[in-house]
Amino acid sequence: MDPHPTPTPTHPATLPERLRLETRDLHAAAERSGVMGDLLHGRLRLDSYRAMLSNLHAIYDALEAALDARKADPQVAPLRMPGLYRAAALADDIDTLGGNEAVVEDAAAAYASRLAQIAQAGSPALVAHAYVRYLGDLHGGQALKRVVARTFGLGAEGTSFYEFGDDEEVRSHRTAFRAALAALPVSPADADLIVAEARWAFTQHQQLFEQLQARHPG
Numbered sequence: 001m002d003p004h005p006t007p008t009p010t011h012p013a014t015l016p017e018r019l020r021l022e023t024r025d026l027h028a029a030a031e032r033s034g035v036m037g038d039l040l041h042g043r044l045r046l047d048s049y050r051a052m053l054s055n056l057h058a059i060y061d062a063l064e065a066a067l068d069a070r071k072a073d074p075q076v077a078p079l080r081m082p083g084l085y086r087a088a089a090l091a092d093d094i095d096t097l098g099g100n101e102a103v104v105e106d107a108a109a110a111y112a113s114r115l116a117q118i119a120q121a122g123s124p125a126l127v128a129h130a131y132v133r134y135l136g137d138l139h140g141g142q143a144l145k146r147v148v149a150r151t152f153g154l155g156a157e158g159t160s161f162y163e164f165g166d167d168e169e170v171r172s173h174r175t176a177f178r179a180a181l182a183a184l185p186v187s188p189a190d191a192d193l194i195v196a197e198a199r200w201a202f203t204q205h206q207q208l209f210e211q212l213q214a215r216h217p218g
């Protein structure tokens, strides 16, 4: 008899479990790619960082408009948490860092168009984007905050993008977001669609980070 039988799952994976497991490889790649890898290692220049924030602003602007447009949709409403919205915080940080003259890279423009398109189509895929951005901000974003503050000598002003309150508040946002994701009324086919969309979103971020690095080398 096999002394180490493979455990049989006693329940099908929930949506948050699937998202975490099925995007893990792409998260690891995005975390290291282009300007994001440079930022993490404290070697990004301020103008590149500002350009990154401007491109993220284009994405959040589209994401938050899409979530607002679908606020009556029961498959989107539970994940629409205006307390987590980041477009205004990004605009403040960009101002603090000297204003916005950055080019919107192809990857960010395509991302924003895709968000507008799936919002209009009424697709549940929209929640994948809330997952990729907000749960990311509530995890790795918290580590990045310290790196950004140290690299660019910033205090609260200039790092409001990463600000969600104290550790307790950050934890409770994460818990609430995961619980809403787990309780979302989705069919197995919707769940497949959402996971595929999250994978697309990670890949698109990776491309954006690489395009930004190519435009701001050195």
Ligand code: HEM
Binding pocket: 016, 019, 020, 027, 030, 031, 032, 036, 037, 040, 131, 132, 133, 135, 136, 137, 139, 140, 141, 143, 144, 201, 202, 205
């Ligand atoms: C240098 C950059 C980054 C660092 C250091 C980082 C770090 C982390 C860490 C430590 C976690 C928690 C993992 C766990 O609990 O298993 C996490 C989760 C997450 N990160 Fe990142 N991350 C980075 C970049 C990103 C980016 C660019 C995105 C999205 C484009 C992202 C999206 C996410 C998401 C969605 C989660 C939640 C995973 C889950 O529990 O389902 N992260 N990150």
